[in-house]
Amino acid sequence: MLSLLAAVALLLPLLAVLQYRWLGQVSTAERERMGAVLRSAAAQFGETFDREITRAYSTFQQQRAGEISQLAKEYAGRFQEWDTSASYPRMVRDLYLIVADAQGSNRLLQFEQGAAAFHQIDWPEELAELQGVTMPTDPIRDEIPALLIPSDAADEGASRILCVVVVLDLDHLKQVVIPALATRFFAADDELEYELAIVRRSDPQAVVFQTNDNLASRATNDAVTGLFEVRLETLLGRPEAQERKGLVRIVKRQRISTGEEELPGRWKLLVRHQSGSLEEAVANGRRRNLAVSFGVLLLLALSVGFIVVSSGRATRLAREQMKFVAGVSHELRTPLAVICSAGENLADGVVHDRHQIAEYGSLIRNEGRRLSRMVEQVLEYAGAQPGRQPYQPKPVELRAVVEAALNESRLQLEEGGFKVETEIETDLPLVNADAAALQRALQNLLGNAIKYGAENRWIALRAWKDSPASGSEEVTLTVEDRGRGIPARDVSRIFEPFYRSPDVVAAQIQGSGLGLSLVQHIAAAHGGRVSVESRPGQGSSFTIHLPIAAPTAS
Ligand code: ADP
Numbered sequence: 001m002l003s004l005l006a007a008v009a010l011l012l013p014l015l016a017v018l019q020y021r022w023l024g025q026v027s028t029a030e031r032e033r034m035g036a037v038l039r040s041a042a043a044q045f046g047e048t049f050d051r052e053i054t055r056a057y058s059t060f061q062q063q064r065a066g067e068i069s070q071l072a073k074e075y076a077g078r079f080q081e082w083d084t085s086a087s088y089p090r091m092v093r094d095l096y097l098i099v100a101d102a103q104g105s106n107r108l109l110q111f112e113q114g115a116a117a118f119h120q121i122d123w124p125e126e127l128a129e130l131q132g133v134t135m136p137t138d139p140i141r142d143e144i145p146a147l148l149i150p151s152d153a154a155d156e157g158a159s160r161i162l163c164v165v166v167v168l169d170l171d172h173l174k175q176v177v178i179p180a181l182a183t184r185f186f187a188a189d190d191e192l193e194y195e196l197a198i199v200r201r202s203d204p205q206a207v208v209f210q211t212n213d214n215l216a217s218r219a220t221n222d223a224v225t226g227l228f229e230v231r232l233e234t235l236l237g238r239p240e241a242q243e244r245k246g247l248v249r250i251v252k253r254q255r256i257s258t259g260e261e262e263l264p265g266r267w268k269l270l271v272r273h274q275s276g277s278l279e280e281a282v283a284n285g286r287r288r289n290l291a292v293s294f295g296v297l298l299l300l301a302l303s304v305g306f307i308v309v310s311s312g313r314a315t316r317l318a319r320e321q322m323k324f325v326a327g328v329s330h331e332l333r334t335p336l337a338v339i340c341s342a343g344e345n346l347a348d349g350v351v352h353d354r355h356q357i358a359e360y361g362s363l364i365r366n367e368g369r370r371l372s373r374m375v376e377q378v379l380e381y382a383g384a385q386p387g388r389q390p391y392q393p394k395p396v397e398l399r400a401v402v403e404a405a406l407n408e409s410r411l412q413l414e415e416g417g418f419k420v421e422t423e424i425e426t427d428l429p430l431v432n433a434d435a436a437a438l439q440r441a442l443q444n445l446l447g448n449a450i451k452y453g454a455e456n457r458w459i460a461l462r463a464w465k466d467s468p469a470s471g472s473e474e475v476t477l478t479v480e481d482r483g484r485g486i487p488a489r490d491v492s493r494i495f496e497p498f499y500r501s502p503d504v505v506a507a508q509i510q511g512s513g514l515g516l517s518l519v520q521h522i523a524a525a526h527g528g529r530v531s532v533e534s535r536p537g538q539g540s541s542f543t544i545h546l547p548i549a550a551p552t553a554s
Contacts, residue, residue, distance in 0.1 A: 004308075008301065008304045015297060020290065023290055023293070027286040031278060034278055034281070034282065035223075038222055038278065039225075041185040041186060041223075042185075042224070044185055045184075045185045045186075045225065046226060046227035046264070047231070048181055049181060049227045049228065050231045050265065051231070052091065053147070053228060053229070053230060053231075054231050055086060056082070056086070057149060059082045060082075060147075060164055061149050068109070068161070071118070071161075072111065072116055073116055075095060076116035079113055090172050091168055091169055091176075091177055092166055092169070093168060093172070094110065094165075094166075094167040095110075096108055096111065096165040097109040097118055097161055097163075097165075098161075099159045099162065100159060106162065108121055108123050108127065109121070126144055127146075129141075134162070135150065135162070136162070136163045139230045140228065140229065142201075142202075142228055142266035143202075145167075145170060145228070146167045146168060147168070148164075149164040150163050174208070174209050192211060192274070193274055194273055194274060195272050195274060196210065196211050196215075196271055197210040197211070197270045198210070198267050198268065198269050199270065200266065201266050201268050204268070215270070220272070221270045221272050222272050223269075224263070224268060224270055225263065225268075225271075226264045226265030226266075227264075227265040227267050227268075228265045228267040229265040229266065231264070320497070320498040321498070323498060328378065331374055331510050332374065335371045338364075339364050342360045366415075369411075369412075373447070374512060377518060378514070380440065381497065381518060391433075391434035391522075393433050394434075395431070396431055396432070396433045396434075397430060398463045399424050399463070400435070401433075402422065402461060402463055402477070404439050405439045405443045406420065408443055409446045409447065412447070412450055413446075413450065413459070416450055417457050418450060418459055419457060420460075420461060421460040421461070422460075423460070424463045425463060425465060428465060428475060429473075429475060430548070431475050431526070431546045431549050432526070432550075438544075440518070440522065441519045441523065441544060442477060442479070442544075444516070444518060445519060445542050445544075446461070446479055448516070449480075449540075452481065452483045452504065453483040456539075459480065459481050460478070460480040460481075461480075462476075462477070462480070463478075464476060465548075466545070472547065472548075474548060475546050475547075476544065476546070477544040477546070478544075479543075480540070480541040480542075481539050481540055481541075482539035483539055484503070484507075484537065485540055486501060486532070486534040486540055487501065487503060487536050490502075495516050495517055495519075495530070498512070499513050499517075516530075519544065523544050523545070528544060528546040529545050530543065530544055530545070
């Protein structure tokens with residue numbers, strides 16, 4: 001047992017330390033893995049968004065020269081193509097042509113899809129800044145937001161088509177496109193794991209989108225990526241092909257440097273884990289894992305402790321049982337030896353005198369009684385084990401029980417020369433009890449009072465009704481002696497089976513150590529208890545407390 005304890009005491013802290021370290025390493029790896037996954041998700045978010053932008057750009061890119069009316073027909077076809085092929089067709093809100101006339105001022109023509117025609121309109125406020133455009137080199141105006149596609153159409157009379165303006169629907173982007181992409185790349189089970197914000201690169205205070213308030217102004221982010229650019233290389237294949245079309249130039253130009261990092265796009269996507277940061281999320285996971293594994297270790301330690309305690313208890317019980325067997329055998333041997341030798345003497349005719357024969361007879365009777373009392377106790381103890389209920393309670397008058405017990409012990413009391421004071425309250429209520437068991441309990445207490453009553457040879461037996469301050473009314477049965485008393489250190493143990501005070505063992509007073517445990521068992525089985533008061537050298541008083549029987553309806 002000791003070596004098991006030592007092994008556990010050594011192993012548990014070792015396991016705890018190893019667990020702590022390994023979980024630390026696992027967390028570091030987990031943090032790196034989550035970081036990589038997050039960065040890749042952010043990049044894919046940007047790429048997917050840009051793919052839609054680029055598709056819009058390439059769909060409405062004017063490739064063939066022609067008159068405006070011809071162009072209008074072509075754009076009607078393009079719109080149809082866009083509506084059927086784009087993932088989010090409603091992200092394109094309006095289409096315009098900017099046309100420079102002979103006087104050098106720009107006119108704005110709006111495309112009307114129903115009529116498949118361009119109509120001149122006044123410059124709306126959102127496009128006012130394009131009024132002075134000459135030759136657009138920048139394909140994106142993210143503050144509108146709009147795509148500007150340079151025109152390669154031939155001059156039409158005095159006027160010249162400068163560019164096609166594809167105006168994007170910002171509300172649709174914010175309410176449909178971005179949330180859909182966020183769910184696609186940053187959600188698990190339709191629940192966003194990350195908080196997102198999109199700000200304009202040229203003005204980080206300008207928040208385009210955010211999942212929570214004040215998100216854009218936070219200091220740290222788990223991932224940052226750029227988006228909103230025309231990535232023609234993704235649509236048009238090899239760079240040489242693009243070079244020929246003069247598109248690479250545009251793509252290259254729009255990669256603007258912010259000074260912090262070279263990111264594509266006009267907008268910046270900021271991503272942070274819901275629990276504050278990726279670091280925090282991993283730390284939370286680590287704390288949870290540590291709590292679980294330390295909990296398991298604690299449970300293990302408790303189980304080992306429990307095993308040690310219960311096996312200690314089992315060993316103690318086995319030792320006490322051995323002591324009991326040895327004690328009982330010893331106790332049995334003495335009366336048996338006396339009975340045998342007295343019997344032999346009588347049988348051999350050694351004793352003739354009538355007086356002597358009577359003495360032998362009473363000797364054999366007394367020893368026989370002692371034997372049967374001990375056998376009774378052992379049997380009762382065996383019967384009192386948990387799960388067995390040998391008692392049959394019914395309403396009983398205590399006076400009868402007391403008198404029967406005194407009657408049974410009369411001989412012993414008379415031989416010992418005991419003075420017995422009996423005090424039984426008149427009109428004592430009935431108790432619900434097994435009369436025979438109660439009598440045995442009382443006899444055990446009387447037997448102890450006789451055994452341990454010393455020279456004073458005085459016993460009091462009282463029965464009365466009591467109303468304790470706490471609890472309901474009860475009937476008490478007290479056996480008091482003026483004997484040797486019980487040392488304070490033993491009082492708490494005398495009700496344990498097989499326990500005998502070392503003083504009485506030393507004084508060679510015979511007994512099995514079972515009597516009081518049986519008294520307690522009988523009292524408890526009747527819903528009562530046993531109490532004891534004792535002063536060493538002055539005497540003891542044992543009281544059985546029993547609940548009063550409920551009055552039966554008659
Ligand atoms: P036993 O009397 O066979 O030893 P019990 O269970 O009846 O076993 O009593 C347990 C112990 O309690 C006794 O060994 C004795 O030390 C102590 N004891 C019980 N009754 C008395 C008493 N009336 N006076 C003093 N000691 C007592």
